[in-house]
Amino acid sequence: MTVLAVDSLSKTFDMHVLGDTKVVGLDDVSFDVRDGEFLAVVGESGSGKSSLLKCLYRTYDPTAGEVVYHGPDGDVDLAACPDRTVIDLRGTTIGYTSQFLDEIPRVPAVDVVARPLVEQGADREEARDHARELLAALSVPEQLWEAYPATFSGGERQRVNLAQALAPKPELLLLDEPTSALDPETRQAAIDLLSTYLGSETTVVGVFHNTDVVEAVADRVLVLDEGGLQRVVPIESYNEEVMLG
Numbered sequence: 616m617t618v619l620a621v622d623s624l625s626k627t628f629d630m631h632v633l634g635d636t637k638v639v640g641l642d643d644v645s646f647d648v649r650d651g652e653f654l655a656v657v658g659e660s661g662s663g664k665s666s667l668l669k670c671l672y673r674t675y676d677p678t679a680g681e682v683v684y685h686g687p688d689g690d691v692d693l694a695a696c697p698d699r700t701v702i703d704l705r706g707t708t709i710g711y712t713s714q715f716l717d718e719i720p721r722v723p724a725v726d727v728v729a730r731p732l733v734e735q736g737a738d739r740e741e742a743r744d745h746a747r748e749l750l751a752a753l754s755v756p757e758q759l760w761e762a763y764p765a766t767f768s769g770g771e772r773q774r775v776n777l778a779q780a781l782a783p784k785p786e787l788l789l790l791d792e793p794t795s796a797l798d799p800e801t802r803q804a805a806i807d808l809l810s811t812y813l814g815s816e817t818t819v820v821g822v823f824h825n826t827d828v829v830e831a832v833a834d835r836v837l838v839l840d841e842g843g844l845q846r847v848v849p850i851e852s853y854n855e856e857v858m859l860g
Contacts, residue, residue, distance in 0.1 A: 617685055618787060618818045619648040619671070624680035624694070626666050640666035642842040644680070651815035655829045655850075656822045658839035664822040665713075667839065668791045670694070671820065672711045673701045684709070684787065706734065710785035712776050714792040724750065724767070725760045728778045735783055742782075749778040752812075754804045769796040777805060781812055788813070790821035794828055806831045830854055 626640040641663045648654050656664050669675040671682055673693055682693040686708055691700060705711070710731075719727060728746035733739050750760055753774040759767065764775050773796045780788060794805050802825065809832045813819065823829050829836060829850070836853040838845040848856075 616650040617647045618650050618652075619820070620681070620683040620685070621646050621648075621671070622681045622683070624667070624670060624682060625678045626663075626670055626675055627678045639842045640675075641670065641677075644839075644842075644844045646837055646844065646847050648818055648820055649834075651818055652834045653809075653819045653821065653832050654835050654837055654847075655833035656820060656837045656839065657824075657829060658845075661841075662839040663842040664839055665791055666842075668711070668789050668820065668822055672705075672709070672789050673698075674711075686786065708786040709789070710780050710783065710787070711789040712780035712791065712793055714773060714795045715776070720765070721763060723761045724755065724764050724775045727764060727775055728782055731779060731783045746778065746782060749782060749808070749812075750775070752804065752808050753778055754801050770798065770801060773797060774801065774805070777808075781808065784813060784817055786817060788817050788819045788821075790819060790823075792822050792824060795824060802828065 622645050624644045625642055628638045628640055644663075644667065656667060658664050666675060670677045671693065677694040680694060684691045684693050684704070686704070691704065693701065725743050725746045728749055729739070729742035732742035732745060747760060751757070755771060755774050755778070759771065764772050767775065773793065777793045780790065780793070794802050797805060806828055809819075821832070833850045833853075835847055835849055837847045
């Protein structure tokens with residue numbers, strides 16, 4: 616079953632400081648994402664990976680095309696639906712994380728991770744217990760759990776950010792380079808969590824640079840090039856391409 620159907624998605628940026636020059640971020644991109652699938656998005660820097668994720672989450676308003684989410688309450692075109700609908704979906708069924716933690720001043724890491732669960736109605740202490748489990752699984756030192764993420768290293772912040780995104784197990788999760796700042800050991804902890812924690816309950820579209828992560832977690836791989844869709848291939852075919860390349 617298809618969970619997300621992207622049809623002719625395009626995004627053009629108007630660069631006013633450059634004499635209203637138009638820069639193409641995405642150009643006529645179409646693909647489907649299946650229920651429970653982990654779709655990895657790869658490509659060179661500037662190929663449109665982050666623009667794609669931001670259009671799916673509606674951080675960017677697409678210039679053209681459709682992004683139809685086949686959710687439990689019916690179909691919604693995320694490219695055109697009212698802002699209120701997008702906000703409601705973000706709070707219940709669609710999750711997103713970038714490589715940068717949007718810090719909340721003077722809030723301990725454990726509460727940053729627990730917050731989406733509490734907002735969904737979970738008991739605060741149960742949510743904090745679950746947050747501690749995720750932080751431990753991602754090898755965040757226990758002495759940091761009650762500390763403020765503003766004092767953390769880039770890799771530690773990234774792990775807190777990933778834990779926060781995973782905590783509520785959204786039906787659709789968008790990951791924008793969530794492991795880019797991690798060393799090999801902590802990256803493996805993230806891979807293990809992504810492989811086991813979400814299961815088939817969550818459909819994932821994730822942008823990655825690291826081939827090891829893609830090989831470990833993806834079912835299919837979507838390759839972008841200069842804003843256009845180059846191909847979508849099963850992970851087995853992608854692995855063969857990498858080996859031959």
